[in-house]
Amino acid sequence: MPSHVELTGIEWFVGGDLPWLHMILGLQACNSTFFCCQCLADRTALHQRPYHHPIAGHKHSRSLSNLRRDFSKYSNTTKTQHEAIKSHNAVNPPLVPFEIKGHVVPPSLHMAIGLTMDLHNEIEKICKERDEMAVKQGLTSLFDMTYQQELKAVEHKKSDDEQKRKDKGHKRARDQYLAAKKQASKRPKVRRHAGGVVVCASW
Numbered sequence: 750m751p752s753h754v755e756l757t758g759i760e761w762f763v764g765g766d767l768p769w770l771h772m773i774l775g776l777q778a779c780n781s782t783f784f785c786c787q788c789l790a791d792r793t794a795l796h797q798r799p800y801h802h803p804i805a806g807h808k809h810s811r812s813l814s815n816l817r818r819d820f821s822k823y824s825n826t827t828k829t830q831h832e833a834i835k836s837h838n839a840v841n842p843p844l845v846p847f848e849i850k851g852h853v854v855p856p857s858l859h860m861a862i863g864l865t866m867d868l869h870n871e872i873e874k875i876c877k878e879r880d881e882m883a884v885k886q887g888l889t890s891l892f893d894m895t896y897q898q899e900l901k902a903v904e905h906k907k908s909d910d911e912q913k914r915k916d917k918g919h920k921r922a923r924d925q926y927l928a929a930k931k932q933a934s935k936r937p938k939v940r941r942h943a944g945g946v947v948v949c950a951s952w
């Protein structure tokens with residue numbers, strides 16, 4: 750066991766969840782155009798595949814100096830949202846006095862949420878593909894038979910509903926026809942004679 754510890758320096762890191770990191774670095778919320786507290790990628794970069802995140806040390810990383818420069822640029826403007834975007838969404842002075850390049854700890858909660866969501870979506874996609882493939886190829890096991898029966902029941906219900914809809918349409922058309930016929934029979938019947946007009950009304 751060492752008798753003493755010699756302290757040669759302290760390296761600071763900033764960590765926390767995303768809202769906290771954005772607040773402490775003076776950035777706008779995570780839904781802003783320059784959403785990342787580690788780099789200067791804008792939102793459109795998220796839709797590019799494959800997505801290469803600029804790692805710490807990259808020229809587009811955020812650093813204490815560019816946070817200060819961006820805030821200084823923003824504070825000398827009319828402070829509109831447009832100006833905030835031009836200043837990489839740095840709208841407040843950073844509250845940390847040390848270099849943040851490579852020293853922002855990625856928030857584990859948000860990373861897990863993103864990965865879990867991606868995994869969940871991938872599983873759903875595969876399940877859907879398997880279901881469609883199974884239906885196309887035909888199913889053989891007992892479980893599959895139950896599934897087939899369920900599919901048939903759904904198909905029957907669909908055709909029943911379609912028939913009911915047609916019957917309802919026919920009935921409505923027939924009712925309209927009968928009502929019109931009844932109405933026509935109520936109209937006064939006009940008979941012309943040589944000496945004038947005789948109106949015969951019946952109801």
Ligand SMILES: [Zn+2]
Pocket residue numbers: 785786787788789790802803
């Ligand atoms: Zn980034």
